[in-house]
Structure formats: structure tokens, C-alpha cells
Amino acid sequence: MAPEEICKLLKTEFGEAIEDAVVEGGHPYVQVQPGRWREIAGFLCNDARLWFNLLRSITALDLLADNKLACIYDVMCIPLDQGAELVTETCEFAVRVVVDRDHAELPSVADIWPAADWHEREAYDMMGIHFADHPDLRRILCPDDWVGFPLRKDYEFPLEYHDIPATTEYELPNPRH
Amino acid sequence: MADTVVQLESTPDILVDHTSGMQGDLRTEEMLVNMGPQHPSTHGVLRIVLRTDGEMVLEAVPHIGYLHRCAEKIGENIHPYQYVPYTDRMDYLAGMNNNQGFAIAVERLCGLEVPARAQAIRVIVCEMNRIASHLVALGTYGLDMGAFTPFLYCFREREMILDLLEAICGARLTYSYITVGGVHDDLPIGWIDRCGEFLDYFEPKISDYNNLLSFNHIFVKRTSKVGVISAHDAIAFGLTGPMIRGSGVRWDLRKIQPYDGYEKYDFDVPIARPGGTDEIPHGVIVGDSWSRYYVRVLEMEQSVRIVRQAMAQLPDGDIQAPKLKNLKLPDDEVYVEVENPRGQLGFYVRGDGSAIPSRVKARGPSFCNLCITQAICKDILLADVPAIIGSMDVVMGEVDR
Incomplete structure (x- = not known):
């Protein structure tokens, strides 16, 4: 199914919950309301016309200029009733959900796609997006006592961690000068 | 300790x-x-x-997280050319494939056309790297299961591949050979012949590995019916690569969304089959650790086929896209996945009109493959844990990035 058709289908099913649709460019996506994201995720995963059963990636994005954070969910369809035949046509799509930086909370989709579990933990760890009803939301790459969310654009690099001094590259003398 | x-x-x-x-x-x-x-x-x-x-x-x-190096944050501060060496350090057993994934993402974002010769060279080096990576997976998996000898055999052949790749770019693991817009050097004189000689030497060795390890009774007993993942679970947990093919799903991005000219080559996508069919030992079931292991063995044969074809039809011409100086990233975004030896390696790159990306995200296949551990390592024997983890073939550099 082409991106235009997917957008059209989602718009007829969910109406105003689809805030924006970008079908041009290298990464077609729809932007949906955070409040109805779970409902739409269930539709994407289980509807026989779409069947986006593979959650490929969750990319957290900092939109500092708009004072927003975003999550991009990249999904793909793997037909299971293929038998021995190799699938040569595929369908992929993306959904973007935008939330306020001050109140960055999204519903978890870990029960719809179990793959979302670690991706959501990573988005929480790196960007500070809270996922409601996540089974085990804690930091995944950084230590549990880390302060701040490193991938936010206004993140300040710590100058020490447990008495281990740290420098940022801006403080190092530049050997070229 | x-x-x-x-x-x-x-x-x-x-x-x-x-x-x-x-x-x-x-x-x-x-x-x-x-x-x-x-x-x-x-x-x-x-x-x-x-x-x-x-x-x-x-x-x-x-x-996880013991090897976290903020690779994504670094990507937001440097030019894409400078970021290529960081991709090597993610999956350090398959540096070429990682370079390729990032290079393709930036090329799609900027609309760069890669010359046919560069594409063919990329396919050759990536498939050679895939063989080298699978050899490590095979050897160390045998080691985990108590078989020391196959490890030495696998590393002997891997050493030859590393020598070949070293002859191309001077590095043995962290190549940075595939750059945005092409590859950074042409193949050395006589390299094609050397590589052909290696393939002639290597192809019969695969049956050696099978005799030593794959069909070894003890190895089959240790790994069959262990860590069984159904096709449905494999997809739900986002597994890709040999993990999903080991669960019997014929799914390979090189066939489904061909990139860098993979559509020009004739190769099969091996998947797991139940025990008793053809050479598959009795007791093996689709989705177990042995199946995942054996898919890698079969993939090496296919990689040899691809390299042979790519070398036979290697076109002449440029190895770099023109007009690469002062490359600016448009105000757009792209998400590209390529088939890494471990699964689908994805790169999300977002430009904002300047030369430096505003966001780089890497979707590591090992990261996604590892997330099923907790679900399948339940009520099993302690000795089966290494059997399951080993069959996933994770590289922590890419899990933690």
C-alpha cells in the first residue's frame, strides 16, 4: 500500500486524530495526537489491510525551537502467510507523535509491539520521554543515577561523575593554535 | 571474580x-x-x-550500557564524513556493513547517485565482511558449547579475509572504507585475483565446519530444541537477520528492498527447516538455537556466490559521486535500513540545511535481537543460557552504541 493510501485510510478511520501527513520526501509519516496514539497503534498492528507487525525503531527527537519532543515510530509489514515464497514487495510507514517538553508523557505501546519495550526505555533514558504504563521504565544505557537526558539539545555535560573528573572537548587546548 | x-x-x-x-x-x-x-x-x-x-x-x-559511548550525540556535532569512523565502532565485527548503512542514509537524504563501480565494490567488501562476521559467530558459538577446534579453523579463514580487507584500506576491523558517495579508494591491482583464490579455497571449508561442528552429535544435542522462538514472536519482538530466518521467515532486505545493486545478483535466502529434511539432523525444530546457527552457515555460501558474481561483472568507472565538496544536508529526514550480518541496521538522519545533521539515530540489530532474552530465558537449565545468548550473536558495541 502506498503512503498516500495509508494516510487516506488513517484519516477516514481516525479523522481529527491525524494532525498532519507528509507523503513526500524520503520518510513519509503521519503525525497523530498523543491521546489517541495507542488506539492508532493497535489499528496499525492488527488491521488486516495494514498489518504493520514489525516495529523497527523508535526515534526520539528534540524540537527545541517549538519547545516540543517527538517520537517517531518506524513500522514495517512482514506477511506471515507467505509459505515458502519470498516476499519482494514490502510496506513501511512511520508515525510521529509530538508532546510538550514540560509534560513529556506518551502512552506505552509495549503490549502492542513487545519490541517497543527497550526502544521506549532508550527514548526515556536519552530524551526523557515518560511512557505511561510501561512494564519496566528505567534507564537502559546510562547508569541509574545519571542526571539529565543526554540527547536533549539543552543538555549540559557533567563535569564529574562519582568523583571522576570529566572534560568536554571545548575545554581542551587546541593543538593547532 | x-x-x-x-x-x-x-x-x-x-x-x-x-x-x-x-x-x-x-x-x-x-x-x-x-x-x-x-x-x-x-x-x-x-x-x-x-x-x-x-x-x-x-x-x-x-x-546493558557498559559500552555506551554516546555515538548518537557525537553524530549531532560532526559532519557525516567524519561520522563514518564512528559507525565502524558500533558493530566492530562488520565495519563495512555499518559504513554502508550510514553512507546510504546520507546519500538518500542528499539525493546522491553512487557510481556503479562503487556499488559493486561495496557489495564485494560487505559480503566478505559478512563471511568474516559469521565465522566469528560460528567459532565462538562452538567455543561456548565446549568445542575449541572449530574456533581455530574459523579464525584461520577469517584472518585471510581480514588480510584481503586490509589490502584494500589498511585497517583490519575499523575500515571506514565505504564513505558517503562511494568508496574512498579503488581496489588494489591484483586484488580480484587474490579474492577469487580465497573463495576457491574457502568454499570447500564450509563442509569442514559442518563436519566439525554443525552435525556434531554433542553440539546438536546442546543446541537443538533450546531457546525456541516462533515466527510470530520473532516479528513481535522486532528480531531480524539470522534470528528471524532461523524462525522460518524468509525475510532479507537485500531481496525485499535491494540497495547498492543487490537486485543484479542471483542468490537465495536460506531459512531454518525442521529436523529430518535433507541434511538437517533429527531433533532440530524450526526456531531453536541450532537453526539460527545453521542459517549463518548457509548464508556464507550465498555470500560467496554474490562476491563471485559481483567480481565477474565489476564495471569500470568512478568510485565516488561527483560534487561532494561542501555537502549540505537538506531540511528533510530519512530512515534507511540495510541487512547487516546480525539483522536490519537502521539509520535515521535528519538534516536542517547545514552541513551537520540535527539528529542521527542508529537502530542496532543486536540491540533489538537481545530484547527477547528475558522472554525466552525462563525456566530453562543454566547451561542453556550460553547456548541461547551465543545463538543470538550479539555485538555489544552496537547494542550500547
Whole structure:
């Protein structure tokens, strides 16, 4: 199914919950309301016309200029009733959900796609997006006592961690000068 | 040192049930065992906290992040050309494939056309790297299962591939050879012949590995029916690469969304088959650890086929796209996945009109493959944990990035 058709289908099913649709460019996506994201995720995963059963990636994005954070969910369809035949046509799509930086909370989709579990933990760890009803939301790459969310654009690099001094590259003398 | 035993505060007296095959009156108690981060069979700094009861593992919780180097943050501060060496350090056993994934993402974002010769060279080096990576997977998996000899055989052949790749770019693991817009040097004179000689030497060796390890009775007994993942679960947990093909799903991005001219080559996508069919040993079921292992063996044969075809039809011409100086990234975004030896490696790159991306995200196949650990390492024997982790073939550099 082409991106235009997917957008059209989602718009007829969910109406105003689809805030924006970008079908041009290298990464077609729809932007949906955070409040109805779970409902739409269930539709994407289980509807026989779409069947986006593979959650490929969750990319957290900092939109500092708009004072927003975003999550991009990249999904793909793997037909299971293929038998021995190799699938040569595929369908992929993306959904973007935008939330306020001050109140960055999204519903978890870990029960719809179990793959979302670690991706959501990573988005929480790196960007500070809270996922409601996540089974085990804690930091995944950084230590549990880390302060701040490193991938936010206004993140300040710590100058020490447990008495281990740290420098940022801006403080190092530049050997070229 | 490696395995520290922590006693739970309250240790309930549990009578082991008869179904687990142990003595009924044996009193055991639950223990938390740290497997890793420094453990020979976790292939890097992976720490798994096991809740054990005697020989049984009731729960296994993986803890990652010991190798985290902020690769994505670095990507937001430097030019894409400068970022290519960082992609090597993600999956350090398949540097070429990682370079390729990032290069393709930036090329799609900027609309760059890669010359046909550069594409063919990319396919050759990536498939050679895939063989080298699978050889490590095979050898170390044998090592985990107590077979030392196949490891030496695998590394002997891998060494030759590393020599070939070193002749191309001077590095043995962190190549940075595939750059945005092409490859950074042409093949050395005589390299095609050397590579052809190696393939002639290597192809019969695959049956050696099969005789030594794949069809070894002990190895089959240790790995068959262990860590079974159904096709449905494999997709739900986002597994890709040999993990999903080991569960019987014929899914390979090189066929489904061909990139860098993969559509020009004739190759098969091997998947797991049940025991008893053809050469598959009895007792093997689709989705078990042995199937995942054997898919890698079959993939090496296909990689040899691809390299042979690519070398035979290697076109002349440029190895770099023109007009690469002062490359600016348009105000757009792209998400591209390529088939890495471990699965689908994705790169999300977002430009904002300047030369430096505003966001780089890497979707590591090992990261996604590892997330099923907790779901399948439940109520199994302790000795099966290395069998399952080894069959995933994770590279921690890419899990932690």
C-alpha cells in the first residue's frame, strides 16, 4: 500500500486524530495526537489491510525551537502467510507523535509491539520521554543515577561523575593554535 | 571474580517438582547470579542477572550500557564524513556493513547517485565482511558449547579475509572504507585475483565446519530444541537477520528492498527447516538455537556466490559521486535500513540545511535481537543460557552504541 493510501485510510478511520501527513520526501509519516496514539497503534498492528507487525525503531527527537519532543515510530509489514515464497514487495510507514517538553508523557505501546519495550526505555533514558504504563521504565544505557537526558539539545555535560573528573572537548587546548 | 553470588534476603524453601527431572526431596533455594559483565560466553560486556534455583534459571534480566559511548550525540556535532569512523565502532565485527548503512542514509537524504563501480565494490567488501562476521559467530558459538577446534579453523579463514580487507584500506576491523558517495579508494591491482583464490579455497571449508561442528552429535544435542522462538514472536519482538530466518521467515532486505545493486545478483535466502529434511539432523525444530546457527552457515555460501558474481561483472568507472565538496544536508529526514550480518541496521538522519545533521539515530540489530532474552530465558537449565545468548550473536558495541 502506498503512503498516500495509508494516510487516506488513517484519516477516514481516525479523522481529527491525524494532525498532519507528509507523503513526500524520503520518510513519509503521519503525525497523530498523543491521546489517541495507542488506539492508532493497535489499528496499525492488527488491521488486516495494514498489518504493520514489525516495529523497527523508535526515534526520539528534540524540537527545541517549538519547545516540543517527538517520537517517531518506524513500522514495517512482514506477511506471515507467505509459505515458502519470498516476499519482494514490502510496506513501511512511520508515525510521529509530538508532546510538550514540560509534560513529556506518551502512552506505552509495549503490549502492542513487545519490541517497543527497550526502544521506549532508550527514548526515556536519552530524551526523557515518560511512557505511561510501561512494564519496566528505567534507564537502559546510562547508569541509574545519571542526571539529565543526554540527547536533549539543552543538555549540559557533567563535569564529574562519582568523583571522576570529566572534560568536554571545548575545554581542551587546541593543538593547532 | 566474574560470578558473584548474592543471596536473597528471604530464601524460600522450595521443593523442586518431579517434572524438572530432579530428585523430589532435594531442597534448594533461589539465588541471584550475575553472569557477566566480564564473562567469556557473553561475547562482550553483557551482564545478565539470573534468578536460579539449583540448575534451573527462573528469570534472566539483561543489563546493558557498559559500552555506551554516546555515538548518537557525537553524530549531532560532526559532519557525516567524519561520522563514518564512528559507525565502524558500533558493530566492530562488520565495519563495512555499518559504513554502508550510514553512507546510504546520507546519500538518500542528499539525493546522491553512487557510481556503479562503487556499488559493486561495496557489495564485494560487505559480503566478505559478512563471511568474516559469521565465522566469528560460528567459532565462538562452538567455543561456548565446549568445542575449541572449530574456533581455530574459523579464525584461520577469517584472518585471510581480514588480510584481503586490509589490502584494500589498511585497517583490519575499523575500515571506514565505504564513505558517503562511494568508496574512498579503488581496489588494489591484483586484488580480484587474490579474492577469487580465497573463495576457491574457502568454499570447500564450509563442509569442514559442518563436519566439525554443525552435525556434531554433542553440539546438536546442546543446541537443538533450546531457546525456541516462533515466527510470530520473532516479528513481535522486532528480531531480524539470522534470528528471524532461523524462525522460518524468509525475510532479507537485500531481496525485499535491494540497495547498492543487490537486485543484479542471483542468490537465495536460506531459512531454518525442521529436523529430518535433507541434511538437517533429527531433533532440530524450526526456531531453536541450532537453526539460527545453521542459517549463518548457509548464508556464507550465498555470500560467496554474490562476491563471485559481483567480481565477474565489476564495471569500470568512478568510485565516488561527483560534487561532494561542501555537502549540505537538506531540511528533510530519512530512515534507511540495510541487512547487516546480525539483522536490519537502521539509520535515521535528519538534516536542517547545514552541513551537520540535527539528529542521527542508529537502530542496532543486536540491540533489538537481545530484547527477547528475558522472554525466552525462563525456566530453562543454566547451561542453556550460553547456548541461547551465543545463538543470538550479539555485538555489544552496537547494542550500547
